[in-house]
Amino acid sequence: MQINRKAAAVGALALAGTLLAAVPAQAASAPKSDGAKAVCKRLPKTQERITKAIDRLNGDATMVGSVARLQQRVADAKAAGHTEIYTYLNDRLTFRKSLLPTLQTRQNDLKAVATWCAAQPSPEASK
Template sequence: MSRRSTTAPKRFATLGALAALTTIAALAAAPAAQAGAMPGADKHKPGICKRVPAIDTRLGKAIDRLNGAAAVKGSIAHLQERIATADKLNRPAVKTYLNDKLATRQRLLPELQKRRTDLASVKTWCDAQQPAAGK
């Protein structure tokens, strides 16, 4: 008798048993996975509600940086100091470039402050939301 004919039924039996064990393990683990997901009510709120704290932190850092002292890189005061230095060293091209950057940052600051107040109202709305049932 050939070797192929005797090992094939053993392979199929092994594969069948492995498939059955995998199915049983998956069915047993499914309720445990669902039970673990339920306790956190914040998991079921709209996506923006989960991101509010990170967005608020990021906006706060950007506003603080723009309002920073002249020693803070990225601040409006630091850029004004660089413009004064470029003017003193008679570099009109650099001064023009930095003035454009300054204008952009000065427009950005009120926009970021408005976004932060808008985000506060979103946080209030999120706090009033009930968790979605069944998700």
């Protein structure tokens, strides 16, 4: 019984030491900046991706991924009496409709980011 207590005590001390040693490593992984340089670098691709998503959502019933196409599928499921399919597709439609205002907000936010990035000095100018 005495050996088990000693082993448990040694194990507990080893675990505590490991946890204390991990704290500085976690602190070192904290971000050192807001990542503005990377955001500005990725800005054109981000703007393009959001524009494509908005165009797709606003597309007509022939465009895969559009709200109109999903609305048509919901109507078809309802007309066919497929209640479970109707419910599933209608929930997807509700979510897809909620994406549009979110993406439009992001698109407007990126316009302000683009203006800010353009006002920053270029890295070559500081050399």
